Structures are given as structure tokens and as C-alpha cells.
Amino acid sequence: MSKKNIILFATLVVFAQYLTAQSSKYILRMTDSIAKNPRNVRFYITRASHYRTAGYFDSAFTDINKAAQLEPKNAKVYGMRGSIYESLNNYTKAMADYTFAVSLEPRISDYYKKRSDLHVKMGNLKLAHRDIDSAIKYFPDYPMLLQDKAAIYEAEGNYEKAIACYNGAMYIQGFAQWELFAKRGFCYAQLKNYSKSIEEYTVYIDQYKKEGKDLQTFNLTPKAFLNRGLCYLLINDYEKGKNDFSDFILLDNTDPSAYFLRANCHYMQNNIEAAKVDLKNAIRLDPTFENAKALLNKLENKN
16 A cells, blocks of 8 residues: 555544544434433434444434434435435435435425435436436525536436536536536546646646645545546647646556556657556556556567
8 A cells, every 4th residue: 555545544544533523422412402302303313313424323223213203204304314224225215215205395405316316326317317307496506406417417428418517506606616627627528529628627726736735635636637638648748648647646656547648658759668667557556457568568579
């Protein structure tokens, strides 16, 4: 494991411990509140939510089922119980609870969103569209719903409509949400509009550089370098592509594709020895990487 990955793993462990500690604090608070008012359903729902976050699923079910017993027609109860089931990958029961929540509160967008997200996980994209459209109908000014709609279009391969949804989300917010530039960049790349993709990724990357943030903390940023580099490679701008792959490797040196792509840039610039080094690294990380093996064999046998 690389030093960066060790640091990242340790950070995730600490963050998980922080969430558990925070949940434990709220669990104690809710326990005290329930002792004072044992028929308050909101307290049981809240404590169940924190039990779920902390991974205490049996306790979460005990609380949420108690809430259902106290108020069997409270949609929030079934929305939360569905989330608990979903955390355990019991999609059938989660879907049943979300559906019941929708039947109790048909004008609340959150339950449609939950059900739409679950449909995506289950591969039911047509049903996911139906539910996210209902959510947007009842909460048209919430940009995250349009982002969810865009993600469904991406899953279908309909990148033009995905871009339109991301544009709508930006318009509703009234300010730039920089991650959306990276998401649009991905869509433009799938449409083979590489120049526009580069433009979108550049806005995203430059903004976070400008803000001075640690790029390793942003999940999209390493992929933004990789994807922009690939676009440069596809339009034969090998120097800029090589630079982007190098930036990606600084952030994540465990992805064999980055070394392979940089090797291609070196090869096209006739820097054969550098290409060989990268290809060997790609094969070291993935011994089954046949394309890397084939190119390395070609270069080693080149006169």
C-alpha cells in the first residue's frame, strides 16, 4: 500500500470513528429524551437514524418498529426504515417501505428520490425516471434532483440530456457548483467533443487550484486529470496529456491505466525509454494488462 493510500485509509478510519462518536452522542441525547417522553415518535426515528449511521442495525430496527407501532401512518417512519433496509442491501423490503411512504405522503419529494435512487441501484432506469420526475414536480427548485435525473440519463448513455440537466441544476442554484463542470466534462467526452470536455475539466481543476484546496480530498479531481489527459491524447496534444497523467499519478499512483496512457504519450513523442518505464509500472500494478504487455513487447523488439 502506497504512503498516500495509507494516509487516506487512516483518514477514512478517523472519519468513521468521528461519525460513530457523533452518533453515540446523539444516541445518548435521544435516549434521555425518550425516557422523558416515551411516546414521541420523532425521538425514535432520530435515534434509529443514528443507530444506522453507527452500524447498530438491530437497535435501529427496534426503534423504527416502535415508532411504526406508535404512529403506523407516519411516512417518515417508513422512509427511515427503508433506508435501514437499503443499508443492509435488502432492496425488496426497502422498496416496499419507500412505496408505502409515498402512498402516505404523495406530495413529499424525498420519498420519490429515495425510491428513484434505489431503482437506479436495481437497474430499473425507466422507473427511476418516473420517480425522480415526481420528486421534481413537487420540489422543482431543488438542484440535486436535476443532478439525480442527469445521473439516470448517464446510466442510459443519453449524455445530451444529462448535460441539459446539469445546466438546469446550475441555473437553479444561481452560482457555479464546480463539480458539475467535471460531470459535464465527462459527458462531452462520451460525445467525443474532446475540446469542450477539456474546457469543462479545466474550469473544475483551475477552481480548486485557485481555492488552494488539497486536491487529494476531492474524489472527482484525480479522475478529472485522467479524463482531461485522455482527451488531450485523443486530439494528439501529447505534452498536455502527459502532464495531466503525471498530475494524476501524483494523486493516485495505483492506477495502471494512468501509466499506460502516459506511456502512449511518451511513445508518440518518440521517448521510448520513458514509455518502457511506464509500461513496466502498468504491468507491475496489473499483470493481466495485455495492451501494456503488447506495446512493451513492440518497443523492446524495435530496431
